[in-house]
Amino acid sequence: MDGVDYLADERSKAQFDVDELKIVWAGSRHAFEVSDRISRLVASDPAFRKDNRPMLGRKELFKNTLRKATYAWKRIIELCLNEEEASKLRFYVDEPAFTDLHWGMFVPAIxxxxxxxxxxxxxxxxxxxxxxxxxxxxxxxHGSNVQGLETTATFDPQTDEFIIHSPTLTSSKWWPGGLGKISTHGVVYARLITDGQDHGVHGFIVQLRSLDDHSPLPGITVGDIGMKFGNGAYNTMDNGVLRFDHVRIPRNQMLMRVFQVTREGKVKQSNVPRQLVYGTMVFVRQTIVADASCAISRAVCIATRYSAIRRQFGSQNGGAETQVIDYKTQQNRLFPLLASAYAFRFVGEWLKWLYTDVTQRLQANDFSTLPEAHACTAGLKSLTTSATADAIEECRKLCGGHGYLCTSGLPELFAVYVPACTYEGDNIVLLLQVARFLMKTVSQLGSGKKPVGTTAYMGRAEHLLQCQSDVQRADDWLKPSAILEAFEARATRMSVACARNLSKFKNQEDGFLELQADLVEAAVAHCQLIVVSKFIEKLQQDIPGNGVKQVLGLLCNVYALHILHKHLGDFLSTGCITPKQGSLASELQRSLCSQVRPNAIALVDAFNYTDHYLGSVLGRSDGNVYPKLYEEAWKDPLNDTVVPDGYHEYIRPLLKQQLRTARL
Amino acid sequence: MDGVDYLADERSKAQFDVDELKIVWAGSRHAFEVSDRISRLVASDPAFRKDNRPMLGRKELFKNTLRKATYAWKRIIELCLNEEEASKLRFYVDEPAFTDLHWGMFVPAIxxxxxxxxxxxxxxxxxxxxxxxxxxxxxxxHGSNVQGLETTATFDPQTDEFIIHSPTLTSSKWWPGGLGKISTHGVVYARLITDGQDHGVHGFIVQLRSLDDHSPLPGITVGDIGMKFGNGAYNTMDNGVLRFDHVRIPRNQMLMRVFQVTREGKVKQSNVPRQLVYGTMVFVRQTIVADASCAISRAVCIATRYSAIRRQFGSQNGGAETQVIDYKTQQNRLFPLLASAYAFRFVGEWLKWLYTDVTQRLQANDFSTLPEAHACTAGLKSLTTSATADAIEECRKLCGGHGYLCTSGLPELFAVYVPACTYEGDNIVLLLQVARFLMKTVSQLGSGKKPVGTTAYMGRAEHLLQCQSDVQRADDWLKPSAILEAFEARATRMSVACARNLSKFKNQEDGFLELQADLVEAAVAHCQLIVVSKFIEKLQQDIPGNGVKQVLGLLCNVYALHILHKHLGDFLSTGCITPKQGSLASELQRSLCSQVRPNAIALVDAFNYTDHYLGSVLGRSDGNVYPKLYEEAWKDPLNDTVVPDGYHEYIRPLLKQQLRTARL
Ligand SMILES: Cc1cc2nc3c(=O)[nH]c(=O)nc-3n(C[C@H](O)[C@H](O)[C@H](O)COP(=O)(O)OP(=O)(O)OC[C@H]3O[C@@H](n4cnc5c(N)ncnc54)[C@H](O)[C@@H]3O)c2cc1C
Ligand SMILES: Cc1cc2nc3c(=O)[nH]c(=O)nc-3n(C[C@H](O)[C@H](O)[C@H](O)COP(=O)(O)OP(=O)(O)OC[C@H]3O[C@@H](n4cnc5c(N)ncnc54)[C@H](O)[C@@H]3O)c2cc1C
Incomplete structure (x- = not known):
């Protein structure tokens, strides 16, 4: 029935002030208010409806996105939204569109x-x-290996132009979002050639389409690369293919902040430090970590609410069956993901701070923290996106059969999310970069050069290499210091072991290639430590609200113990903890899950998602799942007619044994 | 270029006879020949084309499936195919359709x-x-809890009929494949009520639609439940919703082999043993395990071939870049999945034997092995489907950005495969059943009742609880006995630990609920042991062909060591192996991966998949990836016009700053 809150009972069980937690989740009261206001604005506007997405064919779907993106821009102008509000609006419209790349990559690149x-x-x-x-x-x-790009930009001193050209099939641009059908311009990366010499890859502003009639400019072949994973999902985006046939652009359209080409075709480095590029990467990857916390929290919100509504087995004497959220397996799969959502939120918040810090230092010509910040964001991008992709699919499975329906919202969420594991750096390639940085850090340990930031713990390597956890009872694992030391010791030992094995190779690069698999594991251990330690740091701050800090403390432990259990092999094989201590951790985890249980619904309510944004019948905030599932089913195009199209041509002849003569 | 084999070099590196391995994979020379012939038949018939699937809207897609399924049946009749050939044909058509349920569930149920x-x-x-x-x-x-179904079948002695009725919204049938738009009949499960008494859930044959004009019979409301995960994928299937309003069927349409209702409305059990039902479950789940080996091998075939074509980084002096298959991380992620494909194939083959064995015993009234066979198939269904779902997504990621395109074949393969984790028993619910069986087995260990079949190893519990692995050098892990003992010890210790913890509870059921998470892990350990031991048994058979046995032995080791590494925490915490032995295993795994490398392409060629069946540009057997990717892109509907539909309404006003007056 409409108007009834089927989760009211669950909500009343919460042991903390959910309104206060909403503010913690949002980051500040201001951020909460903006978010809350804009999300309602979007939800209440029928123009932003999205529940029909999975049923639309590619063309309809795409046209619909053009309408929504344009309408969103119109509203932004009409309501005089500021940058923060505008970006929130685009966020809540929740549909990949050419505008994402325009605002998120094109503008920042320039x-x-x-x-x-x-x-x-x-x-x-x-x-x-x-x-x-x-x-x-x-x-x-070429994707991962940017230095291997083949498009050329050859300087023609006669006309003071660059000639942009695609010399091979594989040099065709492929994937850029917004390129396929919409962009009028692009920042195009190409090898700079002057006077027959190759100066590596640089960015160029190239106009692609006429501003009059949108037709591609002469020499340009451009189109969409075709359907991608899932219904709706990323198919609202026109990822494109682009080829250049000797396209000329003026010299001043090469992006020249760092590297310049003079009128005579001489190249020179400006006095702006090259490292600035890394600052941009830190920025983009930090937003990806923030997005990860959004995606995982959405999936968890759906699965948690539905798990409280869904009942299966365990009815005694005709009473109600058990809510599946009360099964320990369900809790053991779900609650660590709930904890991960908060963990990723806080590490994302910290990364935002890190970006500001790095930027300020860069302005003061201090590059000292840049490599560490770069490694750290690369690693966290990899860690959080991989974990989030897996978590969404796990949440789908946690919803049983109904999770497989598009109306659950989870299939589209998964399909639209997974490329985050690949774009902005393939997650494995990124971890290898982190590992390289860690090996460098370890190699400098003896040198007196103190490791900084998130690698500072390695300064205590001597201790960490031989310490033993002093956990004796399950509750000892509640101490942040016990958790931290175990994670630090594990990360240090894995890095140091890799470094030792590396040193056995004559050629470091050979060793690096041979030991890739171990190196990646060491990098993961390091990144997990960062997430855990930033969660712990967050808890050391002042957090107002009845019971809020307590429940977050609970989640912090659940996250850490989940990782500890999942990677128990690491902790045991490096001797950081004993098997007994491992089983005490599992014992504690069981009891922590029971403590999360009464708070579960309120913990997902704190994300403050509208039903529009969630886009899930299973995750409805009022829990009124079954009537709505039933109602939605009838909207499928197949239900337009009782007897399906194709019955007369195919099914009837089949049933009537008249196939021999049927035209199929 | 067409006609060139870009993988010829790779193929020439193989150290075994690939034609012989094809026969091992198929199961027999006969099976190979049928499979080979039928797959080519399907591939060469343009009526079975499937590459346009992702682009079709729901109605078109569905109509197309009706055509294909009907045409397939027509061909089956025309060519006088026998049962084996007919089922292969349906398999290679590779499109979920109402016929799957007709042949796979309706007929077997009757x-x-x-x-x-x-x-x-x-x-x-x-x-x-x-x-x-x-x-x-x-x-x-209700899905998992079949005993909780709400549909009623009330016997009316006056008319000698059952009245089938849906008393609540939640009693609506929901999910049955083929129901939504096509089935004329169904085996409907409902609570049998006679004389006011509830006799639990039984099956009834109910006609749903008129055989004249296909309209639903009076009292029946039926339709499709709507879109599911993915493009194409399972949306070719009409999973349905169905409600009964006092629908009458004759008494003789209750399926009465085991349980009967007489003319007077008396119920009685026939002399046919109830346990027969389990025989059917063993059958269905065994086919699911076989399907898992098909799905995982398909994904692995695509990722392996593409990894040999894809080059990224590592170019020296302008030479070719490194094939990504040569990166150790790539091998470490891919080769264990390749090994899993073979492992699942062989365990599936063995399950087929098990089913025959159980059936023969049942006919001889021997029920002794049934519980063990039932637990074993439930567990293997769970293990192989979960691992396969994860593997497909990992293969997609292994293909970098291009894996995200529908033309890679992997998105649809994932979307169509994942429900196998849920249907025919939710994988977690199944593992809990396995665990229950294991706890029973452990509890009877003292009683002199010898554990049989796949639990026979528990008869040596005393030894397995205290043995220590004697591995001293990496190569010692090559010995099957070393692997087997470690896996048996781990499984035994985990089960026994659970049993001990259970015994601490006053109420066994409470204990079972509280310890669910540990129980599931013990069940997994048991099932992994089965897979490993069946692989080892396979290798003890006579396997002809140059180098075939050797390369399979290699894969067996890769599979076992992969599981050992992934679950290292189990092995270490139960003290089955030492950290040192664990790291020797990793060392060996590195060298085994190098040995797999030259054989990788031939190992996936041995699946003998046509390009049609694979359905992947990245996995093309000739490796001609880039020109075909480029060619396929242009087929997207968005490329029908150069300027996209929506430009004039939305994009032009946006660019021209004329949104204020635009109608959006
Ligand atoms: C949805 C989506 C949107 C995108 N949007 C844009 C966009 O707007 N603009 C743009 O320019 N690009 C875009 N891209 C492209 C994206 O940035 C690349 O796909 C990404 O960088 C990965 O590169 P790749 O595809 O070449 O992967 P590859 O490098 O080919 O990866 C294939 C495999 O090789 C492995 N591998 C590669 N190198 C190594 C190594 N050195 N060591 C070990 N393993 C290795 C990888 O781990 C992976 O398993 C987009 C991609 C997607 C999927
Ligand atoms: C593509 C597809 C095709 C299908 N085809 C058919 C068909 O042809 N005919 C038909 O009749 N049905 C069909 N089904 C339905 C399918 O059999 C059910 O979805 C399946 O049995 C799972 O049940 P559920 O959906 O009720 O899951 P639920 O039981 O609701 O599962 C939800 C969650 O609860 C957990 N859970 C449930 N019970 C327990 C417990 N006791 N202990 C711990 N955790 C528990 C599960 O692990 C899961 O995480 C189909 C489903 C799909 C997705």
Whole structure:
């Protein structure tokens, strides 16, 4: 029945102030208010409806996205939304669109790599969307290895132009979002060639389509690369293919903040430090970590609410059956994911701070923390996106059969989320970068150069290499110091073991290739430590609200013990803990899950998601699942007619044994 | 270029006779020949084309499936295919359809639960497809808990009929495949009520639609439940919703092989043993394990071939870059999945034997092995389907960005496969059943009752509880006995530990609920042991062909060591192996992966999949990936026009700053 709250009982069980936790989740009261206001605005506007997405064919779907993205922009202008509000609005519209790349990659690329002049020329056009831009880096043949891109930008001193060209099939640009059908411009990455010499890969602003009639400019072949994973999902985006046939652009459209080509075709490095590029990467990857916490919390919210509604087995004397959320297996699968949502939220918040810190230092010409910050964001991007992708699918399975329906919202969430494991750096390639940084850190330990930031713990390597956990009772695992030491010891020992094995190779690079698998595991251990330690640090802050700090403390432990159990082999084989201590951890985890149980619904309510944003019948905030599932089913196009199209041609002849003569 | 084999070099590296391995994979020369012939038949018939699936809207997609399924049946008749060939043909058509449920569930249900008379009446109709049937068990409110179904079948002695009725919303049938739009009949499960008494859930043959015009019969509301995960994928199937409003069927349409209702409304048990039902479950789940080996091998075939084509980084002096299959991380993720494909194949083969064995015993009234066979198939269904679902997604990630395109084949393979983790028993619920059986086995250890079949090893519990692995060098892990003992010891110790903890509870059921998470892990350990030991047994058979046995031995080790590494925590915490022995295992695994490397392409060629069946541009057997990816892209509907539909309404006003007046 409409209007009834089937989860009211669950909500009343919560042992903390859910409104206060909403603010902690949002980051601040201000952020909460903006988020709350804009999400309701989007939810209440029928133009932003999205429940029909899975049923639309590609063309309809795409056209619909053009409408929504344009309408969103119109509303942004009409309501005079500021940047924060505008970006929240796009976020809650919750549909990948060309605007994501325009605002998220094109504009930042010009800001980060363009000269002041270039910024003055291009940014106002972009800010008003008089041009729409994409970020065209990846090619058919090269993604991870950016230095291997094949597109060329050859300087022609005669005309003061670059000639952009696609010399091979594999040099075709491939994947850029917004490119396929919409972008008028792109930041195109190409090998700079002057005077026959190859100066590596640089960015160029290239106009792709006419501003009059949208047709591709001469020499440009451009299109969509085709359907991607899932219904709706990323198919609202026109990831594109692009080929250049000797396309000429003026010299001043090379992004020249760092590297410059003069009128004569001489190349020179400006006095702006190259490392600035890393600052941009730190920025983009930090937003990906924040997105991970959104995606995982959405999935967890759906699975948690539905698990409280779903009952199966355990009815005694005709009473109600057991809510599946009361099964220990369900808790053991679900609650660590709930804890991960909070863990990723807080580490994302910290990364935002880190980005600000790095930026300020860069402005003061202090590059000392950059490598560490870069490794740390690369690693956290990898860790959180991989875990989130897995978590969404696990949440889907936690919903049993009904999770497989599009109306559960989980299939589309998964399909739209998974490429985060690949774009902005393949997750394994990123972990290998982290490992490289860790090996460098270890190699410098003797040198007196103190490891900084998230690797500071390695300064205590001597202790960490031989310490023994002093946990004696299950409750001892509640102490943050016990958790931290075990995680630090594990990470240190795994890194040091890799470094030792590396040193056995004559050629370091050979060793690095041979030991890749171990190196990746060491990198993971390091990144998990960061997540755990940032959660613990968060709890050391002042957190107002009745019971809020307590329940977050609970989740912090659940997260840490979950990782400990999952990677028990690491902890035991490095001798950081004993089997007995491992089983005490499991024992504690069981009791922590029971403590989470009464708070579970309130913990997902704290994300403050509207039903529109969640987009899930199973996750409805009022828990009114079954009537709505039933209602939704009838909307499928197949139900337009009682007898399906194809009955007369195929099924009837089959049943009537008249196939011999049927035209099939 | 067409006609060139880009993988020829790879193929020439193989150290074994790939044609002989094809026969091992197929199961026999006969099976290979049938499979090979039928798969080519399907591949060469344009009517079975499937590459356009992701682009079709629901209605078109569904109609297309009706055409294909009907056409397939027509070909089966025309070519006079026997049962084996017909089922292979349906398999290679590779599209979920109502026929799957007709042949896979409806017919077997009547065979298993119908009396001789009922079989004589209904089976001929079904065999000729003069009726089309589905299997209608699950309801909106109950899936796992079949005993909780709410649909009623009330006997009316006045008319000698049952009245089938849906008393609540949650009693609506929900999920049955083929029900939504096609089935004329269903085996419907309902609570049998006679004389006011509830006799639990039984099966009834119910006609659903008119054989004249396909309209639902009076009292029946039926439709499709809507879109499911993925493009194409399971959306070719009409999973349905069904409600009964006092629908009358004759008494003789209750399936009465085991349980009967007389003319007077008296119920009685026939002399046919109830346990027969389990025989059917063993059968169905055994086919699911076989399907798992198909799905995982398909994904692995795609990822392996593409990994040999894809090059990224590592170019020296302008030479070719490194094939990504040469990276150790890639091998470490991919080769254990390749090994799993073979492991699941062989355990599936063994399960087929087990089913025959159980059936023969049942016929001889020997029920002794049934519980063990039942637990074992339940566990293996769970293990192989979960591992396969994860493996497909991992293979997709192994293909980098391009794996996310539908043309890679992997998104659809994942979406269509994952429900196997849920249907025919939720994987966690199944593992809990296995655990229950294991606890019973442990509790009887003292009683002199010898554990049989796959639990026979527990007869040596005393030894296994205290033995220590004698591995001293990495190569010692090559000995099957070393592997087996470690796996047996781990499984025994985990089960026994659970049993001990259980015994601390006053009420066993409370204990069982509280310890669910540990019990599931013990069940997994037991099932993994079965897979490993059946692989080892397979290798003890005579396997002809140059190098075939050797390469399979390699894969057996890779599989076992992969599980050992993944669950290292289990092995260490139960003291089955030492940390040192664990790291020797990793060392050996590294060298085994190098040995797999030259054989990798041939190992996936041995699956003998046509390009049609694989359905993947990345997995093409000739390795001609890039030109075909490029070619396929242009087929997307969005590329029908250069300027996209929606440009004039939305994008142009946006660019021209004319949104204020635009109608959006
Ligand atoms: C949805 C989506 C949107 C995208 N949007 C854009 C965009 O807007 N603009 C743009 O320019 N690009 C975009 N991309 C492209 C994306 O950035 C690349 O796909 C990504 O960088 C991965 O590169 P790849 O595809 O070449 O993977 P590959 O490098 O080919 O990876 C294949 C496999 O090789 C492994 N591998 C590669 N190198 C190594 C190594 N050195 N050691 C060990 N293993 C290795 C990987 O781990 C992986 O398993 C997008 C991609 C997707 C999927
Ligand atoms: C594609 C597809 C096709 C199908 N085809 C058919 C068909 O043809 N005919 C038909 O009749 N049905 C069909 N089904 C239904 C299917 O059999 C059920 O979905 C399946 O049995 C799972 O039941 P459920 O959905 O009720 O899951 P639930 O039992 O609701 O599971 C929800 C969660 O609760 C957990 N859980 C449940 N019980 C316990 C317990 N005792 N202890 C611990 N945890 C528990 C599960 O692990 C899961 O995480 C189909 C389903 C799908 C997805």
């Amino acid at each position: 800001k980060g790599q363009g000269t002041d002049e270039q910024q003055q020329k291009w940014l106002p056009l972009a800010y008003k969307m008089q041009i729409i831009g994409c970020y065209a880096q990846t090619e058919l043949g | 065979k298993g639960q119908g009396t001789d008379e009922q079989q004589q009446k209904w089976l001929p109709l079904a065999y000729k497809m003069q009726i089309i049937g589905c299997y209608a068990q699950t309801e909106l409110g």
